[in-house]
Amino acid sequence: METIVFIGSNKSGTSRDALRVSEELGYFTVLITDREKFVLQREEFHEVHQMIYVADLLNKEHIYNEIKKLETSGKVIKGCMSLIDPFVHFAATLSKELGLVELSTDAIFLMEDKTRFRKVMKNHPATPLFDIFKPNEGPIEEWVNDYHSNFPLIIKSPVSNGSKDVMLVETKEKLKQGMNKLCSLYPHSPILIEEYVLGPQYLVEVVVYKSNIHIVGVIEQEITNLHRFIVTGYSYPALLSVEDYLKLEKVVNSILCSLGLTHGSCHLEIRFVKGEWKLIEINPRISGGAMNRIIYEGSGIDLVKETVNLNLGEEPSFQRQYEQYVYVKYLTVNSPGKLIKVTGRGRASKYEGVKDVYVKPRKGSILVPPLSMGDRYAYVLAAADSPEKAKDIATNGAKEIRFYLEPI
Structure with a gap:
């Protein structure tokens, strides 16, 4: 039975999307996880055919043993991958050693640590x-x-x-x-x-197949917490002039060439500062959260599916099926508390143009003001024929959602 092994996953977002894609493509889907909670919630992972708990996902010997057990039971391993930090390089190394797809493991290693890629990029004009x-x-x-x-x-x-x-x-x-x-x-x-460089910030999703660089999407980010850099809005596609886009394309190509990424995927966070592009971060995977849905609703491209294909050794396709504007509005809370209930999901879903409403926490969860992106608790995703309309729909839909908290 042809099998894909995933090292780690979140409960939602692009890493979870990859599990669903694997199942939809007809593969026996195995998730090796270090989260005991997932094992207790096993029935909620309908797309996972086998879940294996390993306390340390970077324990190479243990992971190898689990993969060998799968092979002994008749599973034919076709892919080994991860969309979770810090397991991307580890999974890519396993893939290579198992004789599967060989990604640019050296480049992935550099991208997994911010000091490593900064040192390599020290003299690059895009480096602050x-x-x-x-x-x-x-x-x-x-x-x-x-x-x-x-x-x-x-x-x-x-x-x-x-x-x-x-x-x-x-x-x-x-x-x-x-x-x-x-x-x-x-x-x-x-x-x-x-x-600290000032300027609008963008997220750039990239897939490199046999040295061919594909910029799949450029998304403008809206940051409301300037001291913690929490992104609460995403607008796709970003509105850039032809000149600025061509300059961005040139910078992205140069950065990836400097890092040696010839086969793999990544996303860059990059700012436009006084007419020049400055690299803030780069990560060796597709961005998390609603990113796959954003690009799909805006173009018809299933980026997670094509990333899985890349990890199976197949050529990904980035043929756009349509074009429309997408905006995602994320919600946070202003004070800590224990969640009593959430209202407004149904009302938000009924707004014309709303494609997805997601609420993460369950009743009884402790919610806190945002210190990281993980402290965003819901989003509303809308699509329309103009960026202004998409943003209005998502913003108004988000106003319907309300968290009722018991103070702590």
Whole structure:
């Protein structure tokens, strides 16, 4: 039985979409997960034919043993992949060693750590000014006092994702506080310090097949929390002039060539600063959340499906079926509390143009003001024949959704 093995998945979003795609394509779908909760909720994963719990998903010997058990039971492994940090490189390495698809593992390795790709891209014109603090370089206070770069600055953990542990600091005192916090969270990890560049931010979804670079989508991001960089709005396709798009295309090609990505997928977060494109982040996978649905509703392209095809050694197709504008509005909460109930989903769904309404938390969950992208609790996705109309529909639909919280 032809089988695809997935290393890790979230409960929703593009990683979960990949499981559904695998099942729809007729493959026996195996999820190896480190989340005991998923095992307890096994019946909710209808598209997963076999779920295997492994406490440490980076334990190569253990994962190999589980794959060998699958083969012994008659499963023919056709693919091994992950759309979850930090397992993308690990899964790609397994795929190569199992004699399956060979992705650009060296490039994926660079992209999985922000300090690694910054070092490689140090002299690239798209790279903002940056510095790296290593815990063994001495006391933070001494390092900060000797630091002479202009504020404001961005500090982040090199292994963070979803805007987690990313902070804007505007003074030496805030820099010291932020670095102490990151050192307490990640005592053996360096800290990345970057200049803060101002300009609209875009997300660029890319798939590279045999050195052919395909920019599948460019999405403008709306950031409402400037100190934590929480994206609460996505607009697709981004409205760029031909000149700016061609410049973006050139920069993306140059970045991927510098990293050596000749076979694989990634997404870039990039800002347009005074007429130039500046790379904020790059990750070796499709973006999470509603990204696949955004691109599908706007173009008819199922990016997750084509990413799965890429990991099976098949040529992906990016033929657009139609074109329309899409806007997604995400919801957060302003104060912490225990969720009593959520209302308005049905009303939001009835708005003409609304394609999807998603609410993540269950009754009894603890909700908090956003510190990362994981603290976004619902979204409304709308499509229309103009970007303004799509945004109005999604925004008005989102106003119908209300979280009732018991203060904590």
